[in-house]
Amino acid sequence: MKLLFENWRKYLNEVSYSDAKDILDSKRTIKIIKAYRYDREQEISPAAFLQMSSMDTLHRNFKNYLLDTVPTDLTDNQKGTSVLWLLKISRENPRIAANFIFGRIFARTRNSLETFFHHQQFMPKQDLMQIKNMVELVSMTNAAQEEIDKAQEKKNYLDAEEGTEVLRDDDDWMIAALHNKGAACELGKNTEWCTAAPGLNYFEDYYKEDDPLFYFQQKKYIQADVDRPPAKYQFHYGSKQFMDSKDVQVNKELFETLHDMLKQALKQKGVYGKYEKIRIFDLEKMVKGAPRDASASQAQAQIDEMREILNSLTDPDSMAKSLVDMATMPRQIIPTYILRWLASEEFYKYTGVARRIVRYHDVVPSNILQDLADNNPHQSTRRDARAVLRMRKGEGGIPDPRSWVGGEN
Numbered sequence: 001m002k003l004l005f006e007n008w009r010k011y012l013n014e015v016s017y018s019d020a021k022d023i024l025d026s027k028r029t030i031k032i033i034k035a036y037r038y039d040r041e042q043e044i045s046p047a048a049f050l051q052m053s054s055m056d057t058l059h060r061n062f063k064n065y066l067l068d069t070v071p072t073d074l075t076d077n078q079k080g081t082s083v084l085w086l087l088k089i090s091r092e093n094p095r096i097a098a099n100f101i102f103g104r105i106f107a108r109t110r111n112s113l114e115t116f117f118h119h120q121q122f123m124p125k126q127d128l129m130q131i132k133n134m135v136e137l138v139s140m141t142n143a144a145q146e147e148i149d150k151a152q153e154k155k156n157y158l159d160a161e162e163g164t165e166v167l168r169d170d171d172d173w174m175i176a177a178l179h180n181k182g183a184a185c186e187l188g189k190n191t192e193w194c195t196a197a198p199g200l201n202y203f204e205d206y207y208k209e210d211d212p213l214f215y216f217q218q219k220k221y222i223q224a225d226v227d228r229p230p231a232k233y234q235f236h237y238g239s240k241q242f243m244d245s246k247d248v249q250v251n252k253e254l255f256e257t258l259h260d261m262l263k264q265a266l267k268q269k270g271v272y273g274k275y276e277k278i279r280i281f282d283l284e285k286m287v288k289g290a291p292r293d294a295s296a297s298q299a300q301a302q303i304d305e306m307r308e309i310l311n312s313l314t315d316p317d318s319m320a321k322s323l324v325d326m327a328t329m330p331r332q333i334i335p336t337y338i339l340r341w342l343a344s345e346e347f348y349k350y351t352g353v354a355r356r357i358v359r360y361h362d363v364v365p366s367n368i369l370q371d372l373a374d375n376n377p378h379q380s381t382r383r384d385a386r387a388v389l390r391m392r393k394g395e396g397g398i399p400d401p402r403s404w405v406g407g408e409n
Contacts, residue, residue: 328360
């Protein structure tokens with residue numbers, strides 16, 4: 001019996017993330033969903049029960065939201081163990097299972113799982129399966145935080161200065177690009193960023209020379225928050241992770257402020273062209289956020305800036321296709337001057353761009369399609385554009401969407 005137990009414990013420590021996800025489709029997991037459905041049947045009226053989601057939908061919700069609670073910055077085995085633990089406590093506590101089924105993500109538990117595995121040596125229980133529930137996990141990791149912070153403070157990283165590319169350093173802010181692990185650990189002290197954890201190698205997973213981590217530190221105390229330490233943030237554009245010191249995604253307003261500060265600092269240093277991921281991000285942002293009421297001169301200035309970025313990229317062909325896909329999404333409502341630019345002769349050199357505009361024509365005004373039908377060098381594109389125009393002119397055909405994409409600009 002003891003040997004069986006040890007083998008099972010070994011399995012838990014070595015289970016892969018893929019194998020653990022497979023267990024979420026097992027009969028034992030389905031029993032959790034059936035138990036939830038049975039309990040609900042006893043609690044609600046027959047009419048309400050008939051409106052209840054199917055077993056397949058409930059199972060899918062349970063599975064997806066449980067997996068969303070597993071941190072991404074763990075090893076494969078750690079992710080697998082996290083899945084099994086979450087499944088175990090869901091089986092033991094129907095309220096946990098119900099929360100997953102209803103679509104709740106346990107953000108504090110996810111953060112605590114990350115802290116537990118990144119700083120396991122500070123945990124009184126180092127086997128996750130011995131932790132009874134989410135409350136115990138969160139309490140344990142919170143209690144260990146002071147020791148974790150002390151350990152990080154004691155460490156000195158001799159290569160930190162070498163790996164820190166300072167972009168701005170004044171009375172208000174420090175902004176830097178981080179090019180080695182020493183810099184990430186030194187500047188990331190007292191944060192919950194996995195890239196700042198000394199014993200782990202997540203920095204290497206994120207870092208590329210043209211896509212480093214960008215660090216922000218607010219030096220001045222905000223008047224209303226004089227008791228709080230200066231704020232720290234870390235951005236990584238390749239993975240679209242824009243995090244505060246607690247490793248929580250910043251809100252849109254704060255992101256815009258910090259991104260604009262970074263962009264300005266890069267340009268002042270003359271290194272904006274060095275970081276392609278940021279230029280790609282800016283180009284996509286310009287297309288999605290182009291002002292619909294721009295004057296002719298404003299529209300031209302916007303297009304000139306987008307053209308400059310597009311031509312600076314190592315693979316403008318793929319980016320051109322991506323821009324068209326973005327611009328023709330039904331809910332984007334992209335201004336006509338952007339669509340006209342993407343459909344212009346300037347883009348004929350990018351294979352498949354005009355065809356995409358015709359294929360996803362729902363938001364494209366008829367005059368732009370007419371121009372493609374008359375002037376595009378590819379016969380198949382001209383033919384398809386004419387077919388769409390004929391449908392629009394026919395009774396019950398496709399309406400000209402110009403009225404809801406901002407008209408002619």
